[in-house]
Amino acid sequence: MATSKRQRQREHRQIAQQRAKVTETRGRLRSGGVRVALIGLAIVVGVLILWLTLRESGDSGESDVPSAASDTADGNGAEAAPGTGGFPELPPPPAPGGELSGDVTPCPDTAGPTFRVTSFESAPAQCLDPELAYTAVFDTSLGRIRVALDQEAAPEAVNAFAALAGYDYYDGTAIFYTDPTGGYIQGGSPHTNSADDPGPGFTVDPGEEVTSKAGQLLWSAEGDSAGQFLFLAYDEADFLPSQPVSGLATLGQISDGSLTVVLDALVLHVDNPDTAFGGRPSETVIINSIDIQATDTTPEGSIDLSACPPADGSGPTVLDFDGPQPMCLDVSKQHTAVFDTTAGEMRIDLDVANTPVTANNFAVLARYHYYDNTLLFRTDPSIGIIQGGAPHTNSPSDPGPGYTIPDEGSGFTYEPGQIVMARTGAPNSASAQFFLAVNENTALLNSQGTYVVFGQMDAESLAVAEAILASHADQPGNRLGGAPDPQVIVKSVTVEESG
Numbered sequence: 001m002a003t004s005k006r007q008r009q010r011e012h013r014q015i016a017q018q019r020a021k022v023t024e025t026r027g028r029l030r031s032g033g034v035r036v037a038l039i040g041l042a043i044v045v046g047v048l049i050l051w052l053t054l055r056e057s058g059d060s061g062e063s064d065v066p067s068a069a070s071d072t073a074d075g076n077g078a079e080a081a082p083g084t085g086g087f088p089e090l091p092p093p094p095a096p097g098g099e100l101s102g103d104v105t106p107c108p109d110t111a112g113p114t115f116r117v118t119s120f121e122s123a124p125a126q127c128l129d130p131e132l133a134y135t136a137v138f139d140t141s142l143g144r145i146r147v148a149l150d151q152e153a154a155p156e157a158v159n160a161f162a163a164l165a166g167y168d169y170y171d172g173t174a175i176f177y178t179d180p181t182g183g184y185i186q187g188g189s190p191h192t193n194s195a196d197d198p199g200p201g202f203t204v205d206p207g208e209e210v211t212s213k214a215g216q217l218l219w220s221a222e223g224d225s226a227g228q229f230l231f232l233a234y235d236e237a238d239f240l241p242s243q244p245v246s247g248l249a250t251l252g253q254i255s256d257g258s259l260t261v262v263l264d265a266l267v268l269h270v271d272n273p274d275t276a277f278g279g280r281p282s283e284t285v286i287i288n289s290i291d292i293q294a295t296d297t298t299p300e301g302s303i304d305l306s307a308c309p310p311a312d313g314s315g316p317t318v319l320d321f322d323g324p325q326p327m328c329l330d331v332s333k334q335h336t337a338v339f340d341t342t343a344g345e346m347r348i349d350l351d352v353a354n355t356p357v358t359a360n361n362f363a364v365l366a367r368y369h370y371y372d373n374t375l376l377f378r379t380d381p382s383i384g385i386i387q388g389g390a391p392h393t394n395s396p397s398d399p400g401p402g403y404t405i406p407d408e409g410s411g412f413t414y415e416p417g418q419i420v421m422a423r424t425g426a427p428n429s430a431s432a433q434f435f436l437a438v439n440e441n442t443a444l445l446n447s448q449g450t451y452v453v454f455g456q457m458d459a460e461s462l463a464v465a466e467a468i469l470a471s472h473a474d475q476p477g478n479r480l481g482g483a484p485d486p487q488v489i490v491k492s493v494t495v496e497e498s499g
Helices: 002-029 041-057 155-166 259-267 356-367 440-445 459-470
Strands: 098-100 117-120 133-140 143-149 177-179 184-187 216-220 229-232 248-254 269-271 279-281 286-296 334-341 344-350 378-380 385-388 418-421 434-437 453-457 472-474 482-484 489-498
Touching (some): 133 155, 155 248, 177 279, 229 248, 334 356, 334 459, 344 459, 356 489, 378 482, 453 459
Antiparallel strands (some): 133 143, 133 286, 177 184, 184 229, 334 344, 344 453, 418 434, 472 482
């Protein structure tokens, strides 16, 4: 019995070390850090005792005034307790897709397939332009992951993966496997939501030998696991996946701060009681879709980011900059930001007269399509706000455009219909994220007054914002509250000039 007890103690220590490593990596990536109360049973019990004590005394321990929107506050983590509540069941795989036959699979329509395809007779034709750079945008239930695809390392594999994504092959599939020891998560099985998925029906050359590192996207190009993918969470000298994934190819590297989404999935890990390795997340993590985007269709060096983008929005999509935007708005004219969202249109008159730097920064980013296809990722009825403007991660921990702007004033008061810059507690720390003041609860932020108000929406637009806030759903583990349900996507932000 003593030997068995010592063995269990060793196993528990190993599991704790694995989770601590994930938490440490996750904390380094997040601004301000993330506290994951999962290090050991003693901590959990201690927190529970403290909570019960406070509850009995009638004091919740929370501040009367909730924290305001912040560029670096962490509101994206899913803090479910790993290893608790039994081994979770996965949902059934999405409905079967169609089949394509022929010696060569044609390239999917860039506007989207006429029907979803999950079975193929042959590998796809060359669909990606080798002269262009491409990004795979994973829209998941935990947030978005942006991956810069590497055509040089594995051209056939990257092309095949992009084609499968274009046929909606991965839509609605689950992350079915997590492994804190190897530091990775696994998905990409539309037929079974498991490692024994039969795959798309073809294999390709995996390209160069894989050298694993944090943030890498790997894909099974050969063997029984063809079509499945893995995200690596941290660097390892030797990558030894527990599941039998063969013929791995390097598809690319996470190109922004969205490695935190992978870590969020990994920290939800629950051990599989039926095997000696691995498990899955304690809550279902779904790949809603994978969008393949040409990240730069212009020859290198031809985009002058020191100049103003075309006012008609015909310029390129740019998410990262070397410095603040030049002054591009005519302060003698009126400018209106038009939000085209899945919940309706919102029109906001920008206050160029009183906040020219802030209004100009927002307008120029909008004309670079910075806000296109982003989420309004946070709602908080307690302070009456909706938050957005995070294209890299769709979360408050977004790294931003690469610079900050000066605060234009202080002592602001907040009323329904305003658009306001989000910032950290530090002066001059705003960059791109914003929040919409929706109801009278925003007055609770008046004691801070540091968030710059730079525009006002009309009554019709406020009604849209009120409906979005009313769709708020609490998210357990999210200390910033929750988000709209269903999701609200900002399809585009255009800036109109008049007068």
